[in-house]
Amino acid sequence: MSATLFAVQTLNGLQLGILLFLIAAGLTLVFGVMDFINLAHGVQYMLGAYLAVAAYAVTGTFWGALVLGLAGALVIGLLLEVLVFRHLYDRDHLDQVLATFGIILFLNEAVKAIWGSTPLTLPMPEVLDGSFELMDGLLYPVYRIALIVAGLAVAVLLYVLVSKTRVGMLVRAGATNAPMVAALGVDIRRLFMLVFGFGAMLAGFAGILAAPILVVEPGMGDNLLILAFVVIVIGGIGSIRGAFLAALIVGLVDTLGRGFATDIAKLALSPSAANDVGPAIASMLIYVLMAAVLFFRPSGLFPARGG
């Protein structure tokens, strides 16, 4: 286990963390600010990817696909808000879970009916198609660096939007006491609709960015949704800063676990036993971490301030 290998695995972990943050950001925004459990966040991620693939077929460029995909994700997000979600804000969490779970089933099937069940792909943008040598025999795609930059940009944008702008202030106020904000003459429904649309667009954005390195297939968001929930629970629900740091922690723990758990197990066990134990431990690590966080700090490692 050389220092280079460790450094490369750490970078891999951070990179996975950024990808997780892109997905978790929209979820924590909607969940934290509007106190709304949106299980459909995963399918909105999937829709972003599929819309981008469809847009790519028309425009032939990644950037065209990105713009049209984002617009499509926003429109569908707003439609869902008007048709379904706004009727659920005042209901309890169980109703929200049931309704949004129904949306998962519906949209997964719809995607399959429209695009088929065969996995699809979105090519990388040509500008970012290069790679450089990270260590002997291993190339690192420039696109992954771009992904990290995009993740950081989203983090900064969200931070500024929520804590430095007037809209952000209203959103935070609305989250704390919606009737009071409404009484002061702010259209709270429209505000929530905006937040929701923005959250849907963030999910779509993550889907589009992930499409060139991950598979585009029906149900692609379902596994990620679970990881995204792990991230926001560890980070503290509603906290953008928490989601960011927790995503990095989860990415690191998961990647380093996969990278080294078997080797570490081999120190104590026979190779075949280590092959059984190592992967099992590696795949449990983040859930063990989540359980520990819930036990010792139920509100998360970096809870949202105030509220």
Next chain:
Amino acid sequence: MKRMVTAALAAAAFGLSGMAAQADSLKIGFLATLSGPPASLGVHMRDGFLLGVKQAGGKLGGLDTEVLVVDDELKPDVALTKVRGLLERDQVDMMAGIVFSNVMMAAYKPIIDSETIFVGGNAGPSPIAGKACSPYFFTTSYQNDQNHEAMGKYAEDAGYKRMIIMAPNYQAGKDSLAGFKRHFKGEVVDEIYTKLGQLDFSSELTKIAAAKPDAVFVFMPGGMGVNLVKQYAQAGLSGSVPFLSAFTVDETTLPATQDTALGLLSGAQWAPNIDNEANKAFVAAFEAEYGYAPSIYASQGYDAARLIDGALTQAGGKADKAKLMAALKDAPFDSVRGDFKFNTNHFPIQDVYVVKAVKRADGKYVTETVEKVFDDKVDAYVGECSMN
């Protein structure tokens, strides 16, 4: 004696349900995984089977054929309920299909216990090939280990000394790597087990790059395989470390991996370019009908329908079940893979190839045979089966 009991039971069943099955029609229950991420495998297998039925004019063996296609949702408990429904409510004459081995194991007992003939289109778990074999079970696919064994043999013959092998951490993954090691005698530097459904393989690819093996062997079905293949190419490993696989690079995943998969090798008993009349006609008809290139799953589904057609014709209908089973055992059809005959456990004895992903002149991505690894391959479990 046993046949008389069967006949009596059948008569009782018909009597109870108050309807007699028509002698000139055939009802087949076709179970396939058609939802969730691995649905494309089931879709391919189903489309192949339905094409076979269509080409027979909707009459397999001259009998008006009704195919009840049922989605098992890749859940053994769901499959069990649906199989019972097909057997008891719909009173199907035969069962066919089934993509995944865990579904196969759940559905196996009720099908066999009801003495219903089953013609498998994909799953070939080792117990069914060995100790738990049954005269009612036939499959046009393979025993699960076969394609992994082929890659192990290929790696051994190619002179690879140090390899890293990788599979998801579940039963089929462990079986896969065990099958690979049966014929590969070199050093396995590392045996990597990943999470089922893993998305990002950076960590594993870094390990591979650091260990610099002569080649890697992977079993990563479905979307996991797409992720791995894309990331393998993006990490620049395709050029330096040969990539051997099974059930990872095929026509169900190539539409997504496209150029990143070109040149990657897999083990398979069939490819679209296998040179025989039946195969040429099948590939052309399949693409004309569905507009996409067939995979091994499609070829197996198609062969299942052709097998049923040939056997019914030879047996002169479905009335005499023993005669029909004997006819199925004879495999009276031209398989699209060429040589095909059944072993005593009703698994195929067939040639196995190394195939390579290529881009065809018309822009479609398909697999193509590179070399034959096994001639008339017999599976490893047939000795445990008591049938002869």
